[in-house]
Amino acid sequence: MKFSLNKIWQPRKIQVISIELTNDGERYHYVNLKKSKGEVIVKDNFSEKNIEELIKNVSKSTPVILHFYGKGVLNRVVPPDPDFLDKLLVNADKNEFYFSYEDIDNQRYVSFSRKDKIDELISRFDSIKDNSIDFSIGPYNAISENLPVKPTATPLGKIKKDNGVYSFVKDETPTRNFFLNQDLGKGLFSAVTGYLFLKDAPIFSFLNEKEQKSIQSNFTDKTQFQQLGIFTLSFFLIALISNYFYQGHINKKNHAIEQEIMIYGDNLNKIDLIDQEILRKKQLITSSGIIGGTRFSHYLDQIGSSLPSEVSLEEIEIYPIEKKLKQKEKPVFKDNSILISGNTQQSSIIDDWISKLNSLDWVKSVAIISFIKNDDNKYSYFQIKITER
Secondary structure, eight states: OOOOGGGTOOOSEEEEEEEEEETTEEEEEEEEEEEETTEEEEEEEEEESOHHHHHHTSOTTSOEEEEEEETTOEEEEEOOOTTHHHHHSTTSOGGGEEEEEEEETTEEEEEEEEHHHHHHHHHTTGGGGGGEEEEEESSGGGGOTTSSSOOSEETTEEEEEETTEEEEEOOSSOOOOEETTEEOGGGHHHHHHHHHHHTTOOOOBOSOHHHHHHHHHHHHHHHHHHHHHHHHHHHHHHHHHHHHHHHHHHHHHHHHHHHHHHHHHHHHHHHHHHHHHHHHHHHHHHHHTOOOHHHHHHHHHHHHHHOOTTEEEEEEEESOBSSOOOTTOOOOBOTTEEEEEEEESOHHHHHHHHHHHHTSTTEEEEEEEEEEEETTTTEEEEEEEEEEO
16 A cells, blocks of 8 residues: 555654564564654664564554554555455455555566464564554565665565565575664564654555555554653643742742841841940040031142042042041041052152142151052052151
8 A cells, every 4th residue: 555654643763563473473563753853763673583572562652553463464465456466365355465565667576365364473562552653564565666775684584676576585594684774683574663753755555545544543542642642741730830839939038128127136236336336426526626628629629620530549548547446445547647559650750749749738747658560451550658747
């Protein structure tokens, strides 16, 4: 059948289980493939005789394709005639068979097997039937025109092409079944089937279009239900956790507010004490007699007028305090002194400025307290002391 499920739905992962039918029973070959950035890679590949052990390794969140080949699966190459099935099944009812075909180079490659045999094998996978999205039959996926490179050997033998017709020739010597740059062994048919599916190519499915849509719908419904359930549970879990943390946040906030209320009274008392201390210090300064706004304004005005543009002032202290002020202690000031700090790029500018300051009628002397040159930024930092007459 040429209908491709990928035309209506295209997953990025696929699991393929090839069921090899032999005289000694069935053997299962599992391959897990993933499509990433347009490339198909093999994530897992193994063979197993025990179906229970196999199913343990099947992911319930990824779709599955079952593929059948070996004893009981017949493969024929016939002309692409409309009545090719009647010619193949001369004395049999075609409704009793599953079959699939593909036309390659004007030849029709057909695989078919009895339904009762295939249905019995499918029933063994009831535990993952909701994951099963398609069924493929026969070895002809390995010669598909949609493969990037056809493998040269398969589990049924080496691939030969004579007179435009492909065939599988058994070889007594062991062969290495390479595909996607890997030796996939018995898993080769699983790998090529999965590759074709992920590349939106026919996979020799024996389902018709209606059956494929129905089986795909079962898987998507299950997946959507699971995702909806996970989303719903996640939503309630997040809501529960958020409520828990929010309640904890509210409790902490209430506790913090209670603590703030408790210390609010102490803060008011401290502010009251600070206000009293400020008032006391203002009274001490006033009583010390150092406040002489008019005279100091005159001094600062003349200092500013004489200041060269190349000098940048950082601090001026008029009558600096001699030591740190203590509780209930009258402040002691360095009378008749003004300290000036700043910086300049030229030391000669300071010398000129000091000469100008010395010429002021209220200046007794000007002394350089410190002069430090900074090599990094080419600035010199200075401090001078002006003594009042």
